[in-house]
Amino acid sequence: xxxxxxxxxxxxxxxxxxxxxxxxxxxxxxxxxxxxxxxxxxxxxxxxxxxxxxxxxxxxxxxxxxxxxxxxxxxxxxxxxxxxxxxxxxxxxxxxxxxxxxxxxxxxxxxxxxxxxxxxxxxxxxxxxxxxx
Numbered sequence: 001x002x003x004x005x006x007x008x009x010x011x012x013x014x015x016x017x018x019x020x021x022x023x024x025x026x027x028x029x030x031x032x033x034x035x036x037x038x039x040x041x042x043x044x045x046x047x048x049x050x051x052x053x054x055x056x057x058x059x060x061x062x063x064x065x066x067x068x069x070x071x072x073x074x075x076x077x078x079x080x081x082x083x084x085x086x087x088x089x090x091x092x093x094x095x096x097x098x099x100x101x102x103x104x105x106x107x108x109x110x111x112x113x114x115x116x117x118x119x120x121x122x123x124x125x126x127x128x129x130x131x132x133x
Contacts, residue, residue: 003054005032006124009042009073010062010089015113019060022117023124031057039068046081056084058127060111063090063097071097074105082106085127089113 006027008019016035024033032054036042042061049056059077063070070093074086086105088098091113101107108130109123 002030002032003052004030005034005049005054005056006058006060007034007036007042007045007049007056008060009036009039009065009070011037011065012062013037015062015089019120022120026121027124039065039073042073046077056081057131058085058087058108058124060087060089060124063088063093069097071101071105074101074107078105083131085130087111087123087127089115 006023008016008023010016010019016037020033020035034045034049036045042059046056059074061070061074070088070090074088077084078086085108086101087109088101088107089111093110098107098110108127111120111123
């Protein structure tokens, strides 16, 4: 199994299933795919992967979730793991949140919901290229 991972965080299971299907269909077994239904669960996944020596390359996070907003989560991720590429996915993020994430989380991209598969894959590909530079 690969030691490179992509993490998706969204409180809606159907969104996570769609992301899983689209991402894994395109990238196959080149990466490990992890999913979390909350920010708390995402931190648990990040901790487990770190302990296993698995490198998270990209985190795709929803914005509107219970407890903490996606921009706040990605900002904290960037503080602790500056190499992880951050992507915000939302149908409801306001411009201020997107701008905050750009400035403080080095946001790679914002994807509005509903998204199209081609855009999602293109953004993930360009994010992965950052590791190959």
